[in-house]
Amino acid sequence: MPRELPDAVPPGRRELLATGVAGAAIVGLAGLGARAAWADQALDVQLLQTAASIENVLVTTYESVLTLPVLNTSGTTRLRDILGAARTHHADHARAFNDAAGRLGGRPQTGANPALAQTAGRRLGDLSQILDLAHELETAAAQTYQNDVGLLGDLDARKLTASILAVESQHAAVLLVARALLTANVPDLINLEAGALARFPAETGQAGTPEPFTTVDQARPAGEGAVR
Amino acid sequence: MTGLRDPNARNIDRRRFLLGGVAAAGGGLLAACGGGPEPRPEDTPVVTRPDRLEGDLAVAALLVSLENLLVSVYQEALDKRDKLGPPPPVTISLLERLQEHHREHAEAWNGILTGAGKPGITGVNLTVKSMTSEPGLLRIRDGAGLLSLGQELETITAATYLAAIGAIDNNAALKVAASIQTVENQHVAVMGYLQGRPPAPEGFARTDAGRPLTDSIG
Numbered sequence: 001m002p003r004e005l006p007d008a009v010p011p012g013r014r015e016l017l018a019t020g021v022a023g024a025a026i027v028g029l030a031g032l033g034a035r036a037a038w039a040d041q042a043l044d045v046q047l048l049q050t051a052a053s054i055e056n057v058l059v060t061t062y063e064s065v066l067t068l069p070v071l072n073t074s075g076t077t078r079l080r081d082i083l084g085a086a087r088t089h090h091a092d093h094a095r096a097f098n099d100a101a102g103r104l105g106g107r108p109q110t111g112a113n114p115a116l117a118q119t120a121g122r123r124l125g126d127l128s129q130i131l132d133l134a135h136e137l138e139t140a141a142a143q144t145y146q147n148d149v150g151l152l153g154d155l156d157a158r159k160l161t162a163s164i165l166a167v168e169s170q171h172a173a174v175l176l177v178a179r180a181l182l183t184a185n186v187p188d189l190i191n192l193e194a195g196a197l198a199r200f201p202a203e204t205g206q207a208g209t210p211e212p213f214t215t216v217d218q219a220r221p222a223g224e225g226a227v228r
Numbered sequence: 229m230t231g232l233r234d235p236n237a238r239n240i241d242r243r244r245f246l247l248g249g250v251a252a253a254g255g256g257l258l259a260a261c262g263g264g265p266e267p268r269p270e271d272t273p274v275v276t277r278p279d280r281l282e283g284d285l286a287v288a289a290l291l292v293s294l295e296n297l298l299v300s301v302y303q304e305a306l307d308k309r310d311k312l313g314p315p316p317p318v319t320i321s322l323l324e325r326l327q328e329h330h331r332e333h334a335e336a337w338n339g340i341l342t343g344a345g346k347p348g349i350t351g352v353n354l355t356v357k358s359m360t361s362e363p364g365l366l367r368i369r370d371g372a373g374l375l376s377l378g379q380e381l382e383t384i385t386a387a388t389y390l391a392a393i394g395a396i397d398n399n400a401a402l403k404v405a406a407s408i409q410t411v412e413n414q415h416v417a418v419m420g421y422l423q424g425r426p427p428a429p430e431g432f433a434r435t436d437a438g439r440p441l442t443d444s445i446g
Contacts, residue, residue, distance in 0.1 A: 081426075082426070082427065082428075085426060085428065086428065088431065089428065089431040092431040092432070093431065096432070142410060146406045146407060146410060149393060149402060149403070149405075149406040150399055150402055150403045150406065155394065158393065158394065159390075159393070159394040160432075162390055162393040162394070162406065162409065162433075163390060163432045163433040163434070164431075164432060164433075165406065165409065165410060165413075165433075166386060166390060166409060166410070166413040166433030167413075167428055167430070167431060167432065167433055169409075169410040169411075169413040169414050169417070170413050170414070170416060170417035170427055170428035171417075171427075171428055172414070173413070173414035173415075173417040173418050173421075173427070174417050174418070174421050174427040174428070177418055177421055177422075192421070192422070192424050197316050197318060197319070197371070197422060198316045200316060200317070200318035200422075201317075201318065202317035202318055202320070202321040203321060204318055205318040205319065205321060205322035205325075205418055205422055206321050206322050206324075206325035206326075206418075208414055208417065208418035208421070209325060209326070209329065209411060209414035209415055209418055211411070212328065212329040212332040212333060212408075212411060213332070213336070213404075213407040213408060213411065214407050214410040214411060215407070
């Protein structure tokens with residue numbers, strides 16, 4: 001069996017099913033089938049709203065870091081382009097998650113995920129801190145969506161989440177490679193000028209993909225970004 | 229779209245995809261399930277298709293075939309590295325890491341197959357091999373070509389995983405697929421980055437390049 005597989009029953013779903021979604025008691029419903037369907041849809045809405053809240057944090061974080069002087073030098077052109085593209089992706093993701101929540105009867109989440117907003121609020125100094133923060137947020141997003149794939153009842157929501165999960169994984173991987181180049185003391189290679197690949201330290205490429213399976217230990221709780 | 233399930237379909241009949249018995253068919257793979265004579269070692273390699281299995285097991289078989297193909301392609305590339313420049317150390321070490329990952333991925337899916345009483349799969353995806361990896365390996369002359377071919381194959385695999393996530397019914401298998409899909413996309417991004425390409429060119433991953441259950445395995 002592969003190592004470090006996700007838990008069989010994610011705690012978020014277990015908690016929500018035990019207490020009733022969004023704190024409301026599940027009463028007066030005709031049968032188990034109807035109750036299960038209602039509970040599943042309400043849970044899906046919470047998951048999608050939480051996802052949107054995470055994307056909102058990523059958007060504002062990238063908007064903020066892209067104004068920093070360290071990312072506006074000739075040596076960080078490529079990194080700036082990558083982060084700028086990521087910012088656009090996350091805005092699109094937030095819209096898509098909110099559209100999906102709306103399709104299931106939920107309201108859009110335009111606010112920031114409270115826990116990740118606190119993380120993103122820390123003061124940033126050098127490029128390594130920026131990359132570390134960006135990677136932390138992308139990883140929280142990716143692991144949350146990986147967890148959500150096993151929780152979502154609505155198939156279209158599952159497919160959407162998986163397609164966004166893929167992109168967050170790509171973002172996270174590149175940030176790790178850039179970080180590895182900083183650690184190896186070759187920041188000039190981040191721009192990857194022609195012929196520079198031969199100078200990359202051997203370990204810097206594989207740094208972007210450290211493990212054969214990803215986990216969900218950094219996934220945000222299911223209802224953390226739900227609209228109250 | 230050549231994925232596992234029509235992405236536009238709604239109200240998919242999930243009962244079709246319950247983990248169930250193997251469809252009656254010939255072939256050594258299925259013969260090993262007790263449906264026919266045992267293959268003789270001297271027989272030529274047997275070609276089969278994932279859709280000879282049912283539901284989630286068919287998906288698992290397709291994914292194993294792609295993982296096995298990647299393992300073999302990277303081995304072939306590593307074996308002929310001296311004829312490719314050789315490629316820079318960062319490329320070689322990346323291929324070694326990716327190959328290790330794909331071995332573990334194949335082992336994970338084979339664990340699911342054998343856990344369901346079906347034999348594990350050691351064959352590769354012959355359809356992708358003949359269409360993409362075989363001609364690609366003949367064409368490459370340097371490390372850049374190797375990264376390009378690798379990214380193409382990783383993209384096919386990642387797209388197939390994305391389609392699989394929309395098709396798998398068993399929740400445990402779904403979680404395995406999700407935990408691997410992330411890694412395949414890491415591979416795609418790193419290979420793109422090392423080629424100077426946008427590592428995440430689109431905001432939403434697509435299933436266009438995903439493989440169907442009718443691919444051949446052998």
